[in-house]
Amino acid sequence: MMSKRIVVLISGNGSNLQAIIDACEAKQIAGDVVGVISNKADVYGLERAANHNIESAVISHRDFESREAYDVELAHAIDKFEADLVVLAGFMRILTPQFTEKFAGRMLNIHPSLLPKYQGLNTHQRAIDAGDTEHGVSVHFVTAELDGGPVVLQAKVPVFPEDSADDLASRVHEQEHRIYPLVVNWFVDGRLSVADHNGQQVAVLDNNILGSAGYSPE
Template sequence: MSSRIVVLISGRGTNLQAIIDACKLGDYPGSVVGVVSNKLDAYGLVRAKDADIEAIALSHKGFESRESYDQALITKIDKFSPDIIVLAGFMRILTPAFVQYYQGRLINIHPSLLPKYQGLNTHQRAIDAGDKEHGVSVHFVTEKLDGGPVILQAKVPVFDGDTSDDLAARVHEQEHRIYPLVVKWLCENRLRMETKDKNEVAILDNNILSISGYANDE
């Protein structure tokens, strides 16, 4: 049975498009059944509609608290009966109640080699630090911001003279490759999150992944 995927977005939806495109492949074990944005003008909503996927705009404006918004968000998401919830440029900090509700089914993509550069402006921070490599991480979402166990990373070089836009373009190319792959692993029930010795870990094919995720070259 094909896994049901709901994608949360706030902007252009390029990672959403990568996942939609992957789902069109004959052997892909999942399908995007719904897209939800907190921004009414997010271009990702257009991408969803173009692919005949139900798209919902639920603005966070007008809600009294993060908790009340997240509860409304859960209601919208659950109408799709999802197996997997994918954060693809969803620019909101989620409440503990939301994260706990979808624990183990909720993943995010972050533009850095976690645990480096949690939060915003990751490309410029890598340049300012003089890093020779940068990249992207897909991770399970926990209550710690950008702190859930890493599943997969992709590295890119940082060249002399790079701007943050140069580096972002290089990272985006890798994002579109690795995010559909991780979603596929979840759809195939090959990937899960467990608590070991009070710490959450990512497990792929019954093997506990390292702090840098699968197939990281140390």
């Protein structure tokens, strides 16, 4: 079986990119990161790619007059890498419906909340402000709805009374680096897909429809 080709989109530090690269090199993922694309220059994630001899590209959104024009160029860059899977790893862009449709069923995102809670930004502070006792992270398929695609896997962390947003972010990041490579491997192994069920998009793992919170081992 040919190794699957993974393209990772970033906007910053790229710690989840690093977790996925490390898992590929350790053969914990039956695929390879063949390309890294950033919408910002001079971010550390690009150095991570260079450190592993992975081809990278910078496509700045500032160079385009519209979101649609940007996404056309981004899709073209992904296609040049012949990607089997597109992984969003801290890619801070709202994607157009045309783009999400083109890569439907083969694009994953990681979001720092227990979706459907706290879609969008500032999730850690929002969890603290709400008085939540648990918080977490979700890996989901990307659809046109912001942070709204079918959830594949979540990991929970406790929220302590004295936590700052940075404390909580650190705890969540640790879980991100564990679950994202796992979900990527499920996909490249052919175990994970998206299906239409009663008019709704659902995630399917090992031929089982996953619930709204994704896979649960209980």
